[in-house]
Amino acid sequence: MFKKVCIIGCGLIGSSLARAIKRNHLASKVVSSNRSNEVNKKVIKLNIVDESNSDTRKMVIDSDLVIIATPLSSYKEVILKIKDYLKENAILTDVGSVKENIIYSVERNLPKNISWIPSHPIAGTEESGPEAGFSELFANRWCILTPSTKAKKKDINLLKKFWEKVGSKVDIMEAKKHDYILSITSHIPHLIAYNIVNTTLNIQDENKSAVVKYSAGGLRDFTRIAASNPIMWRDIFIQNKKNTSKMIDKFIENLEDLKKAIENEDEKKIEKIFIKTKKIRKDIIKAGQDIEKPNFGRK
């Protein structure tokens, strides 16, 4: 599919993608660039990529596909480094969770012949780093492309096929819509999980061991999400701050409403809300976006 693919940042997503490319024979050569020499050595040792070096310029040279898989806050630095070393007519993509802001800031700095097509694979785990990756991470997950005006049609089709080859289903969407939808399905759930665990930590004091002990009552589910990569998520909230703020307001409004219903012992109102929320789980399972087993199949 490609002669040379360069992945900038071999964390959970970058290293999973490198593995998936190798496993599915989608490139003759896969290279990566990481700031840390330790990581560069590790990804070679683990046979995740063929070559890896902290000199990003050197790695992107001759690459047909370049994938930025670093936190959003480092995009600017990455682009300034690589822009003059990209192969003519190369495809440039990323795997970031926010699109609208970055799509234009990257575009401005690119040579005209580069097809800049941001990608967002809706996949991941609470773990971080190259050891945490695996080639099946993208299987049966959606990947959203938000092509820039500089993207060639044939390249969009090629990148779509690429994601399909690693197991994803692909949607093409406007960046603005992407950021709105994802703030609902991903960003706010993460923020709420971070906030509930933070609230718990702030109040537990002398009851710390009790909170850990009895976490199977519900809290443990939130601690999984709140164990996600802190830098990555910090950047996501800041980059999508307008949608995040609006959603927080709506969330608090609903929570205040629910609090009032509880204080007033308004059984009917509470029941009505809880019956409504029960239904969406079935739709998600039917859509293949979660497993049907109770407790996520945990024992």
Next chain:
Amino acid sequence: MFKKVCIIGCGLIGSSLARAIKRNHLASKVVSSNRSNEVNKKVIKLNIVDESNSDTRKMVIDSDLVIIATPLSSYKEVILKIKDYLKENAILTDVGSVKENIIYSVERNLPKNISWIPSHPIAGTEESGPEAGFSELFANRWCILTPSTKAKKKDINLLKKFWEKVGSKVDIMEAKKHDYILSITSHIPHLIAYNIVNTTLNIQDENKSAVVKYSAGGLRDFTRIAASNPIMWRDIFIQNKKNTSKMIDKFIENLEDLKKAIENEDEKKIEKIFIKTKKIRKDIIKAGQDIEKPNFGRK
């Protein structure tokens, strides 16, 4: 261990307990009482209990251990029905998630010789009903006893052993402390999950299919908890409304604080919170209260 055990309400918890009693040979006879004749027939057919009848009085007669496993709002009715039919010196327990209010209201109505020892097994799934139960539900989970002043010491020990035989670890605690701790580890996480799914449903409108499609970005975890038994949870929040209200206020306070940090792009503050919340997951896994596999082992 017991000659006859009566379970009032064979839902997820009640039926799991009946199965665990049979499997571990903890009683010569297990009976249950359910309002619905359909359920009474079902639990006999599934061989979950030896006898089942909607006439609760008839079922509790001669039982050494009576377990109330109905929603909290029905306790009053149940107690008024059974109080004159309980065996002398019987142990009465429940499996409810809130203790302080009910402990006294039940106590007031009981004959003096009854050992009233509320139990709270910190176990469950998002499913409901007798088919959803299984005998291993309590394995490696904590069960908290909050004995009333009417509980005999020997009965507390016996009930503790009973829970240990079904696989639980047992703690004894004051009802007031129980309600406080559980509001943190269980009630608020459930309320927040209900609220985030409700908020999502309120705003999704034309984007409904998108929300379901991309739910693997985080939302799907919350929909599991928000699929829990609506009546049971409605009762929990109302019965523990003081703690619930206080915790909601603290949660909102922290969320407003986080919102401000995002709006101000205060990277350091956000990062600090997210690094802190990452740590507790490890403690929970170490304590055996969740599995170590990423994504709860989901594929």
